Amino acid sequence: MALPTYASPLxxxxxxxxxxxxxxxxxxxxxPILVILPLSFNAEPYFTFTEKMLTFDPxxxxxxxxxxxxxxxxxxxxxxxxxxxxxAVWERSTWVQAAKNSFWVGLWATILATVLGxxxxxxxxxxxxPYRRLIMALLISPMIVPIIIIAVGMSFFYAKACVPxxxxxxxxxxxxxxxxxxxxxxxxxxxxxxxxxGIPFVIITVTATLSGFDQSLIRAAQSLGANPRTVxxxxxxxxxxxxxxxxxxxxxVTSFDEVVAVLFIAGPDQQTIPRQMFNGIREAISxxxxxxxxxxxxxxxxxxxxxxxxxxxxxxxxxxxxx
Amino acid sequence: MAExxxxxxxxxxxxxxxxxxxxxxxxxxxxxxLLVTPLLLFVLLTFLVPIAYMLMRSVEHDGFAASxxxxxxxxxxxxxxxxxxxxxxxxxxxxxxxxxMQVERTTGIAGTRINYSVPGTISLFKxxxxxxxxxxxxYRESLLEVDEAxxxxxxxxxxxxxxxxxxxxxxxxxxxxxxxxxGWARGQDxxxxxxxxxxxxxxxxxxxxxxxxxxxxxxxxLLATLPMAKSALLMILVLLPFWTSLLVRxxxxxxxLQEQGVVNNVLVSMxxxxxxxxxxxxxxxxxxxxxxxxxxxxxxILPLYSVMKVIPPSYARxxxxxxxxxxxxxxxxxxxxxxxxxxxxxLLVFILAVGYYITPALVGGADGQLIxxxxxxxxxKSNWSLAAAIAAMLLVSILVLxxxxxxLVGIDRLKFG
Numbered sequence: 001m002a003l004p005t006y007a008s009p010l011x012x013x014x015x016x017x018x019x020x021x022x023x024x025x026x027x028x029x030x031x032p033i034l035v036i037l038p039l040s041f042n043a044e045p046y047f048t049f050t051e052k053m054l055t056f057d058p059x060x061x062x063x064x065x066x067x068x069x070x071x072x073x074x075x076x077x078x079x080x081x082x083x084x085x086x087x088a089v090w091e092r093s094t095w096v097q098a099a100k101n102s103f104w105v106g107l108w109a110t111i112l113a114t115v116l117g118x119x120x121x122x123x124x125x126x127x128x129x130p131y132r133r134l135i136m137a138l139l140i141s142p143m144i145v146p147i148i149i150i151a152v153g154m155s156f157f158y159a160k161a162c163v164p165x166x167x168x169x170x171x172x173x174x175x176x177x178x179x180x181x182x183x184x185x186x187x188x189x190x191x192x193x194x195x196x197x198g199i200p201f202v203i204i205t206v207t208a209t210l211s212g213f214d215q216s217l218i219r220a221a222q223s224l225g226a227n228p229r230t231v232x233x234x235x236x237x238x239x240x241x242x243x244x245x246x247x248x249x250x251x252x253v254t255s256f257d258e259v260v261a262v263l264f265i266a267g268p269d270q271q272t273i274p275r276q277m278f279n280g281i282r283e284a285i286s287x288x289x290x291x292x293x294x295x296x297x298x299x300x301x302x303x304x305x306x307x308x309x310x311x312x313x314x315x316x317x318x319x320x321x322x323x
Numbered sequence: 324m325a326e327x328x329x330x331x332x333x334x335x336x337x338x339x340x341x342x343x344x345x346x347x348x349x350x351x352x353x354x355x356x357l358l359v360t361p362l363l364l365f366v367l368l369t370f371l372v373p374i375a376y377m378l379m380r381s382v383e384h385d386g387f388a389a390s391x392x393x394x395x396x397x398x399x400x401x402x403x404x405x406x407x408x409x410x411x412x413x414x415x416x417x418x419x420x421x422x423x424m425q426v427e428r429t430t431g432i433a434g435t436r437i438n439y440s441v442p443g444t445i446s447l448f449k450x451x452x453x454x455x456x457x458x459x460x461x462y463r464e465s466l467l468e469v470d471e472a473x474x475x476x477x478x479x480x481x482x483x484x485x486x487x488x489x490x491x492x493x494x495x496x497x498x499x500x501x502x503x504x505x506g507w508a509r510g511q512d513x514x515x516x517x518x519x520x521x522x523x524x525x526x527x528x529x530x531x532x533x534x535x536x537x538x539x540x541x542x543x544x545l546l547a548t549l550p551m552a553k554s555a556l557l558m559i560l561v562l563l564p565f566w567t568s569l570l571v572r573x574x575x576x577x578x579x580l581q582e583q584g585v586v587n588n589v590l591v592s593m594x595x596x597x598x599x600x601x602x603x604x605x606x607x608x609x610x611x612x613x614x615x616x617x618x619x620x621x622x623x624i625l626p627l628y629s630v631m632k633v634i635p636p637s638y639a640r641x642x643x644x645x646x647x648x649x650x651x652x653x654x655x656x657x658x659x660x661x662x663x664x665x666x667x668x669x670l671l672v673f674i675l676a677v678g679y680y681i682t683p684a685l686v687g688g689a690d691g692q693l694i695x696x697x698x699x700x701x702x703x704k705s706n707w708s709l710a711a712a713i714a715a716m717l718l719v720s721i722l723v724l725x726x727x728x729x730x731l732v733g734i735d736r737l738k739f740g
Contacts (some may be wrong), residue, residue, distance in 0.1 A: 123358025146678020
């Protein structure tokens with residue numbers, strides 16, 4: 001909104017107030033994220049800027065909190081950093097284990113949510129779909145229902161969802177369950193829970209992409225003799241791929257950031273980064289948390305950039321098809 | 324209609340066109356539904372069944388019923404007994420059950436179950452069970468000798484109510500009702516924690532929603548009216564917090580708001596606040612409100628932006644050219660057109676705020692806790708049925724809001740980025 005030339009003095013005052021308000025809100029939005037970046041390099045175990053940091057004294061800055069991420073849970077934290085030491089970091093270090101768990105859980109939850117969600121979105125965007133509104137509401141509800149309710153329900157049910165240890169079923173599915181053969185305290189339980197939480201994002205982004213999709217392209221492909229498989233992989237998929245990928249990224253981020261369900265249904269073997277952070281903030285808070293936070297901010301910047309590029313690509317493609 | 328007289332339209336193989344069309348549509352319907360089925364089954368098994376199971380837990384508890392069979396039978400046979408003065412037969416059944424509980428080690432389970440409605444009964448049950456084997460008739464006198472509390476009217480009412488597997492007791496406790504000698508009654512005002520917390524949660528959520536709306540409106544307007552290149556750049560400032568981990572943002576607010584934190588340090592160095600009088604903005608309601616407003620602000624900005632984006636600026640110019648002041652233009656022309664965005668953003672922020680758990684748990688302290696934290700508290704205290712009952716009450720209020728959102732905004736209008 002530019003100021004028109006005929007603006008009265010009062011309008012001018014109001015206009016500049018409006019700009020100042022906007023700047024303040026942007027500062028409110030972004031400064032909490034920016035403030036932790038320098039603080040994670042603090043040489044002292046404080047959560048605030050020290051004298052040395054403010055005068056840009058190199059001694060005020062250090063990488064010790066990033067180093068602390070490697071040594072927590074390490075059997076020989078002070079040891080010589082040879083190959084065996086780094087191997088122990090990979091195998092034993094608490095934060096590295098949490099990162100591995102987060103990554104694997106996130107990856108499988110994303111695959112599950114994206115595959116099921118994309119197929120369902122294809123069905124939901126067909127004009128013939130019965131009970132469309134109801135089913136849509138149902139599939140999006142994991143985003144709306146408070147996470148604590150989901151977590152409580154799952155923790156009750158997943159502790160009961162077990163297979164008998166000596167049955168034939170246990171031999172086939174028992175491996176992915178917990179020691180007692182239950183969904184609770186198992187990787188599968190966490191993956192399934194995270195997939196449910198990611199599904200709304202996949203559904204929303206993919207149906208949004210499909211709403212701009214020209215259904216006659218399908219009929220055109222069919223009339224040229226393509227079977228449903230070919231239509232899907234050669235016509236539909238390339239066009240909706242940006243939507244699918246950004247839905248998958250949302251699902252991954254949801255899983256990567258999820259803590260409540262993990263707190264309620266995971267065992268000690270499913271420690272994830274958010275759970276580790278949650279405990280860290282609750283108990284002895286150390287600036288190592290800020291180092292983790294900084295790494296996570298960098299990851300989210302990368303993801304945001306990816307989604308933004310995909311969105312632009314999809315807009316461009318839509319421009320090509322004349323929409 | 325002249326359908327009957329018209330010649331029947333048929334397909335090439337001679338079937339009536341209408342029937343053929345209906346079959347084809349049936350098939351298309353089935354196909355569309357088939358695509359959704361896998362996900363529907365998945366969500367049913369992993370999400371809906373657990374929630375249904377939780378709802379069951381809120382009305383089902385056999386902790387007492389399973390461990391006191393004699394008393395359950397007696398209550399069934401004498402539904403109209405006087406709880407103020409139970410007869411000898413009831414005491415006999417009770418002593419028999421207490422002895423059994425001691426042998427089967429179920430005293431704790433049964434005592435805990437009664438303890439939910441009549442506080443202080445766990446130790447009573449433990450003492451009673453220890454003594455039960457040595458008691459001789461008349462059981463009434465000998466049990467009352469062990470502990471006078473066995474004669475309480477409320478206790479007998481509690482045991483009668485707990486003798487069934489299904490009960491509404493947990494909903495009554497969650498609505499701040501108390502089991503007294505006269506039956507269920509409203510508790511004293513200072514004991515009304517549950518409804519109070521419900522009201523508080525809704526109040527805080529409303530405050531956060533209003534704050535978000537006030538902060539989001541000018542920003543969304545700026546983003547919608549700036550040229551594309553500039554607004555895309557500023558949009559990053561909105562989307563980055565949206566994509567940043569919730570825990571990271573909560574940590575940041577701890578760093579900023581704590582007593583030795585950045586905000587206080589800045590205020591002290593500017594001389595606005597005395598070093599001794601540092602503001603406590605953390606571990607109380609202020610912390611919860613500030614951090615949650617920050618977390619939920621993008622959920623308000625994005626729907627507002629998408630609505631404002633499509634409002635033609637010529638409407639405002641037309642109003643101005645017809646002599647309206649800028650305030651009138653805003654109030655009569657612009658604001659009404661943004662109402663769908665306001666409704667969408669406010670409902671979304673309110674719904675999300677009501678169910679928030681992480682941020683209040685970390686920055687709320689004792690004062691800034693919301694209803695979700697109470698559910699987690701009862702879960703950690705193993706009072707699962709009460710946790711489930713409060714969760715069910717929260718769920719109902721969320722579903723009402725969700726239904727409202729769907730009616731007013733439409734869930735298919737939800738978008739990100």
